[in-house]
Amino acid sequence: MHFSIPDTQEITDGSGSTYTSFNIHINGVFHCTARFSLLHSFHEQLKKEFGATALPPFPPKKLFPIAGPKLDERRLMLERYIQIVSQEAAIANSDVFNSFLLTAQQETQKEQPENVSLDVYLMNGHKISVNIISTDQTEDVLETVASQIDLPDDFVYYFGLYLVRKEDDSETSIVRKLQDFESPSISLKSANLKGVHRIVLRKCFWDSSFDDELLANKVAMNLLYVQAVSDIDRQWVLATKDQKEHLKSLQQKGSKREFLRLARTLKHYGYIQFHPCTADYPQANSRVVIAAGNKELNFRILVKPDAFKEAVFKITRIRCWRITTTVADDSDNPDSSLLELSFEYLIAKDTLQWITVQSEQAILMSMCLQGMVEELIMKKQGRKIKKPSDRVRRGKKNFTRENSIPSGLVQSPSSEKDDRPHLPVTQKHVNKTVSKLQDLKLLKGKGTQNGDSVTNSAFEDAIGDDDL
Incomplete structure (x- = not known):
């Protein structure tokens, strides 16, 4: 994962007081904003879970508010801190880490838990509508989709949810794989402020030998088939004229398993x-x-x-x-x-x-x-x-209310365009x-x-x- 804190924003709370909040970007996309006290609370919970020696230094508290170069120094220290801890697999996969990022996203986007219907698509445009809670995290949504299409538990995590963007030529391009520390519903809503996006179910493994385990199950095989047809049509998978004709013949016969076996021999299958x-x-x-x-x-x-x-x-x-x-x-x-x-x-x-x-x-x-x-x-x-069944379901960590982000006060950086990193342009950075x-x-x-x-x-x- 790639973390950055490229800039800050000034926020006024309900009492009229103003404080600085740090804009956190993950994998090139604005994810949330958090004030220093919330990040400090996050650090303290990591210390309880993993011990102080497992963590890098955290920026010290200051008695008075800071601004100018001192604020920029703190921003860079916080950025380095979260970059280092995110590289430790035990921390990045922990309940503390994921709960912090999920909660911060919800509060930044002013999202209250509610029942919603979320559309998840296959690469051929087929839509699967699932009923979820708006703040459900990615793994919860993926498991709900799998249950609805009768995909066996053994095969659920061979697939993932991806955010894709519709381009001007009506083609779609993959923006990123949705991570467990985010809510697909919130992320989709935020992405659609900057263009037409949708959530797509795709396989998320790279070794085509895993296909062998999936071909015996009709639902899993159909998911592989739909993706293979799409990738061949958009020329991600390269085929000769004769191979294309053979594939077309297998499609017309409905021979999906044989279609996949031939597709797996083609250049760039699964890329x-x-x-x-x-x-x-x-x-x-x-x-x-x-x-x-x-x-x-x-x-x-x-x-x-x-x-x-x-x-x-x-x-x-x-x-x-x-x-x-x-x-x-x-x-x-x-x-x-x-x-x-x-x-x-x-x-x-x-x-x-x-x-x-x-x-x-x-x-x-x-x-x-x-x-x-x-x-x-x-x-x-x-x-x-x-x-x-391998997931550890401990529930969300509770971050102190005084450190939370006041509802209705935070906006995503308005100058962010598309899904490129939002960085200040007033100086070389x-x-x-x-x-x-x-x-x-x-x-x-x-x-x-x-x-x-x-x-x-x-x-x-x-x-x-x-x-x-």
């Missing part, structure tokens, strides 16, 4: 493809189409009109990666920010090279990398995809968030930080001779 973007590989300002899947990033590099060459970057050879957002000193052009994904790659034995991609979907690319790495380690450790390869600490020891990237001594142990 997510991103919008065309710019990279510095193989040279500066190269135009590329990137797809993520099968433990790799695949680059299709435009060498001349309608002619591409391919480059493949295996996740086992990516030493680390980072997201960088740079906003130029141009207050008249708020869209001048650049979102970059940079990764350090073992290009040859004993040779590492940084490769940078400029894309509005850089954070989604990073989350795909993280998902593939986590799945690879899960399989190496012999673990399975979780089931609803560089915000760097580092993502660890989540397997590194699990494989051997702890990582060490050099500059703004995270490395690990176990990196070479994660690479086999076949990868070089």
Whole structure:
């Protein structure tokens, strides 16, 4: 996950008093705003749960209100704090962590729990309407959808809920996978203030061998089939003319299982493809189409009109990666920010090279990398995809009322456009968030930080001779 606190806002409470609230963005999207006292309460609860030694330093309290450079210093310290704690899997998956973010989202958006009907779509446009509580978190909604379509518990978490956006050409693009610390109903409502969005049910695993477990169940197989047809139609999955004709024949016969078996043999089956973007590989300002899947990033590099060459970057050879957002000193052009994904790659034995991609979907690319790495380690450790019965349901943590956000007083930053990070543009601002390869600490020891990237001594142990 990528956390940032790019700016603050002044809020007036019911008594007329004014205080500063910090705007928290997650994965490039405004999530909530929280005052310092609420964040301090969050820190105290983490201390009770995990101990003070497991946490980074928290910004000290001040006797008097702060402003100017001191306020900006506190903002940066809070940003660094939440970035560090979010990288610890035990903390990021804890009830304290998720309850804080879920509660803060509800209070920021002034959402009161109520019965609502939420529409969840398949990739072919089929709509599944479910009755939920407006503040239900993602896993609750996913399990409700699965129950309604009779998807067995064993297969629920092979799928996930994704926020997708309708583009001008009537196509849809994936914005992000919804996380457990948010309410799909609230997130959809907020996203629709900036364009037409919907929530879509898609498979969320990367290894196509998992398909074997799903093909025996009719509901799971139908979900895979619908997604495969969509991905082939939008040319995310590449097929020759003969293969397309064979697939069409199988569709007409209603032979879904055979259709999927053929689809699994096609190039880029199960990949997510991103919008065309710019990279510095193989040279500066190269135009590329990137797809993520099968433990790799695949680059299709435009060498001349309608002619591409391919480059493949295996996740086992990516030493680390980072997201960088740079906003130029141009207050008249708020869209001048650049979102970059940079990764350090073992290009040859004993040779590492940084490769940078400029894309509005850089954070989604990073989350795909993280998902593939986590799945690879899960399989190496012999673990399975979780089931609803594996969830620990302790209920929400109660944060003190005096620290809560007064209802009706907070608005999302009005200058946020689309789903790009909301950052101040009155000065040059560089915000760097580092993502660890989540397997590194699990494989051997702890990582060490050099500059703004995270490395690990176990990196070479994660690479086999076949990868070089």
